[in-house]
Amino acid sequence: MSATPKDDLELVRDLQAGEDWEENARLLHERYAGLVWSSFQREGQKPEECEDLTQEVFLRVFKNIGSFRYQAGVKTWILAIARNLFLNEVVRRGESAPQHRKQEGLDQVERLDPGQLLPAPWIGSEDDPWESAWKRQQPEIFLAAVAELPDRMRQCVLLYYQGRTTKEIAILLGIENETVRSQLHFAKDRLRAKLGPGGPKPPAKGGTEGTSGS
Amino acid sequence: MSGTQSFEERADWLRETVAKSQAGGARVHPDLEEMAAYAEGGLPEGRRAEIQEHLVACASCARFALDLAEVAAEPFAATPSIPSVSAARWEKLHPRLVEEGLALPRAAGALAAWVPAAAGRRHLGSLGLAAALLASVLANGWQWKEAKEPRIAAEVVQLSITRGEPEATPIALAERSRHQDLVLQIDANAVDPFPGLKAEILTWPEKKLVWSGTLEREGAQLTLAIPTSFLDSREYQIRLWGKSAGADGWKKAGEHLIRISFPS
Numbered sequence: 177m178s179a180t181p182k183d184d185l186e187l188v189r190d191l192q193a194g195e196d197w198e199e200n201a202r203l204l205h206e207r208y209a210g211l212v213w214s215s216f217q218r219e220g221q222k223p224e225e226c227e228d229l230t231q232e233v234f235l236r237v238f239k240n241i242g243s244f245r246y247q248a249g250v251k252t253w254i255l256a257i258a259r260n261l262f263l264n265e266v267v268r269r270g271e272s273a274p275q276h277r278k279q280e281g282l283d284q285v286e287r288l289d290p291g292q293l294l295p296a297p298w299i300g301s302e303d304d305p306w307e308s309a310w311k312r313q314q315p316e317i318f319l320a321a322v323a324e325l326p327d328r329m330r331q332c333v334l335l336y337y338q339g340r341t342t343k344e345i346a347i348l349l350g351i352e353n354e355t356v357r358s359q360l361h362f363a364k365d366r367l368r369a370k371l372g373p374g375g376p377k378p379p380a381k382g383g384t385e386g387t388s389g390s
Numbered sequence: 391m392s393g394t395q396s397f398e399e400r401a402d403w404l405r406e407t408v409a410k411s412q413a414g415g416a417r418v419h420p421d422l423e424e425m426a427a428y429a430e431g432g433l434p435e436g437r438r439a440e441i442q443e444h445l446v447a448c449a450s451c452a453r454f455a456l457d458l459a460e461v462a463a464e465p466f467a468a469t470p471s472i473p474s475v476s477a478a479r480w481e482k483l484h485p486r487l488v489e490e491g492l493a494l495p496r497a498a499g500a501l502a503a504w505v506p507a508a509a510g511r512r513h514l515g516s517l518g519l520a521a522a523l524l525a526s527v528l529a530n531g532w533q534w535k536e537a538k539e540p541r542i543a544a545e546v547v548q549l550s551i552t553r554g555e556p557e558a559t560p561i562a563l564a565e566r567s568r569h570q571d572l573v574l575q576i577d578a579n580a581v582d583p584f585p586g587l588k589a590e591i592l593t594w595p596e597k598k599l600v601w602s603g604t605l606e607r608e609g610a611q612l613t614l615a616i617p618t619s620f621l622d623s624r625e626y627q628i629r630l631w632g633k634s635a636g637a638d639g640w641k642k643a644g645e646h647l648i649r650i651s652f653p654s
């Protein structure tokens with residue numbers, strides 16, 4: 177008799193093959209129902225809501241297990257289903273819980289390390305390359321200048337302007353926080369050189385250009 | 391336009407403009423498994439790069455990826471796995487699984503174990519069905535509607551076509567194939583818009599008629615529910631017949647070959 181419990185992938189494989197379906201489903205449920213329940217509790221859901229949502233998650237898990245492609249870990253896939261269900265539920269209820277929760281998360285980070293937070297020092301300041309471009313009513317030239325940046329730098333800048341913290345950008349791109357900060361630092365210098373007072377003028381536009389300055 | 395534009399406004403403008411400029415592939419939202427794999431740092435480099443480009447332009451996916459990375463990385467303790475809690479949750483979930491045709495109705499242990507949960511009903515035979523039903527009645531009382539069959543684990547492969555446009559008429563196994571019906575799904579746009587449509591299922595290559603029935607229209611799909619008791623693991627020809635309003639006879643609308651495989 178084997179005492180080794182099946183790992184997640186073995187369970188999924190047997191579920192997909194329809195082998196001892198109910199027992200394997202029960203084992204997978206037993207393994208992760210508590211984790212899923214906790215994830216809803218962290219979102220401030222009441223215990224009975226956590227139970228209902230958890231049940232929905234596993235219904236979806238078992239309905240979709242046949243299409244699991246082994247790209248992700250089973251646990252993370254189940255948590256993705258849970259998160260997606262929760263976000264849909266929030267929309268259905270007309271709430272804004274995820275933002276609220278995220279704000280709490282940001283506050284916690286802020287208390288720990290204010291230096292890692294956005295809005296970054298240069299957003300909205302005189303130093304902000306966007307400001308120069310925007311004041312000239314040419315946001316396109318800002319984007320064109322961003323598009324010329326190296327890929328990683330460009331991604332950092334665009335996520336930065338989505339309002340992401342450097343820490344979040346690091347998570348999203350799978351790089352170090354310090355790397356994000358240095359990429360943004362170099363990006364700012366490059367963009368300022370292009371868009372700042374000494375940078376190239378925006379392209380002429382139908383003969384109306386330059387009528388206000390001279 | 392002025393210098394007082396808010397951060398949100400500029401972020402919106404940037405996102406929209408970047409999204410519009412992206413190539414087609416980057417506009418498609420990754421599915422949940424891909425997002426999970428991305429959050430774990432998995433996926434082949436090419437696909438990973440595509441998703442990164444998508445996240446740059448899609449704030450909601452970026453938000454989702456962040457939440458998932460956070461939630462997946464945190465070793466927050468699950469509710470302690472108290473056997474009684476776990477068992478109670480499973481007992482509450484089980485009727486829903488039965489309702490969806492994923493699990494068998496609760497039955498006496500020996501009989502439940504004897505019936506393969508995800509196998510097609512056709513393998514049970516009438517004796518097996520009667521036993522499962524009896525067990526269900528013993529366990530749950532007299533609840534005919536609870537005595538549903540498990541989901542069909544059959545596979546349907548479209549082989550070729552003997553009439554019409556092969557690529558234009560995809561036939562697939564519908565999600566709701568379960569209990570006692572194997573449901574085929576046919577793209578309605580690919581079939582001439584006859585007000586009435588019926589189908590005949592014939593063995594291939596013998597062309598022996600085993601079943602016929604009408605197609606139901608569900609939005610852009612036509613569905614054909616075939617009782618599994620008429621089917622075996624083998625090849626079949628599907629003949630589609632259409633009938634115009636006011637017309638007396640049926641007109642052939644297509645012939646397709648499929649292979650149906652039930653798990654052994």
